[in-house]
Amino acid sequence: MAVEDTRLTATRRTEARWIERIPLAYWVLGLALLMMPAFANDFVLYQIFGWTFILGMIALSLMFLAGYGGMVSLLQMSLAALAGYMVAIFGTSAIETISMGWPWYVSIPLALLVTVLFATICGWLAVRTEGIYTIMITLAIASAFFYFTRQNYVVFNGFSGFNGVLPPDLFGVDWRGPKAFYYLTLFWATVSYLAVRYVSKAPFGLALQGVRDNPRRMAALGYNVTAHRVAAYAFAALIAGVAGILLTWQSAQVSPGTAGIGPVVDILVIAVIGGLRRPIGPFIGALIYVLLKTFAVDVLISLGLAGERFQLLIGIGFLVIVFWSPDGILGLWDRWKENRGRDPLTGERRER
């Protein structure tokens, strides 16, 4: 009994002070992100950070599937684009012959619903495969989606897609204003990040990791392994869908190119560069990707090289990461911290 009691009070104490358990680094990062609009110019807010948060969310949805579920899906960018298409079709756009003009509180939930349903069907097809075959089947669906949207004019308006897809004037704010858009994307990126972290320790997330490590054992514990994997696709699609709507608002348009093979593969590159093991990885990867994509051209040209070579730069970066640290930049960081905690002569762990 006595043991029981002390343990209970111990839990109560840690729970009461959960806010104190948040590491200092998070406070600093959180504060810096909140204060950013005071220092950064509009371009940095809208193009660099807005885009980073959006791509980070899409890569996060992949990280959830790959990191916790062991399923590498190349479908996430297509799901994002699908959500974008759906808000354009159900809501308003410059293509008035197709757009239905329904209010945002109908079009956005409906867009997310369609996205989740589509992901559930694709997931149901994909979870019967493993490893390289999952990559192949999701890539096949992604390419089919690209070609279908490009050729279908009745619903998807073919090659040109939809432009003039704008966020609603909710609370009288112009959500495409750089500061407003920055906070909008920061908010949803934070929500997604926290949701993934939370779910990873909830029964659903724990079981998903169990399914990743040992599906046979999970079945012998009463879990329907297939259903669990499919549900993971649905959950990840919700995150990708929200990101896709934000992405569509950012450029005010969505077209087949949004989910062309290039962007589809870039999501994988982003997630791998950042690290697939923790939900912060995809955002780090996205920031690196966006910085490279934005500035590498100028740097290359100033060095007298052809600007298009920036793809090569990203490719080399990808190779280096995969070669040196399969866990991405986060893996490098972990190793550096690990080494710092060791005595350089003996290699023993130092007592802290």
Add this chain to the structure above:
Amino acid sequence: MNAPTTSAIAERMSATGTANALELRNVSKFFGALAAMEDISLSVRPGERRAVLGSNGAGKTTLFNCVTGDFLPTSGTIRFFGEDVSAFPAHERIRRGLRRTYQISLLFSGLTVIDNIYLACVGVSRERFSFLRARRDDALMASAEDLIRLVHLEDATHTPVAELSYGQQRQLEIAMALSGAPRFILFDEPAAGLSPTERRELIDILTGLPGHMGFIIIEHDMDVALRVAESVTMMHNGRIFKEGKPAEIEDDPEVQALYLGGGDDG
């Protein structure tokens, strides 16, 4: 063939308590040309404790795999408390109260002891798809802690499984098989590799299970098998070779010749 209604009624009648906990009829399992299990028919009453003996490769683990649905038998029918589960996937059988342990521990080595047992408790509950974390007064977490106490792993509650001793891992396997409300449990060589003390603890746990909880235990150690079981099935080359009370089996000259010959050194 029976009309569906007739068979459905028979199904329900046989499921109302008179049925055997486990009933195998002519179950075979072939791996290519190899008959790992051939034409096995077996009945175990509810609450009965049965030992399955047999040399390595006799087909004992294959029998378990077919019963739990880890893989489907090549032919034959399996009934669990009267219900034909032959075509059920493993998780459906587990949800009906069947449990098992694995001969070679199948644990989640990256997770802690409590998380392993918690996963087992969640798996047979309705919270499998819950997106909400366990609260401090969570009933499943509480039952996980009870199971930890039952197998004496309190001190290792938050230890990652990879850091457990072999004996502790075996105990964890047993705790996971006891999650939820088991009606029948299959123990695959739970005592193998345990120290004498751990063996005694294991016997205490098995004999201490509630009377309605029947089980089959595969066990090479006759001492353990005969102390926890009230009936014995001998397997040899994928077939049932002998069935009876422990004393009969022990004294049977054929069994002695085949299995116990020079077996005194254990």
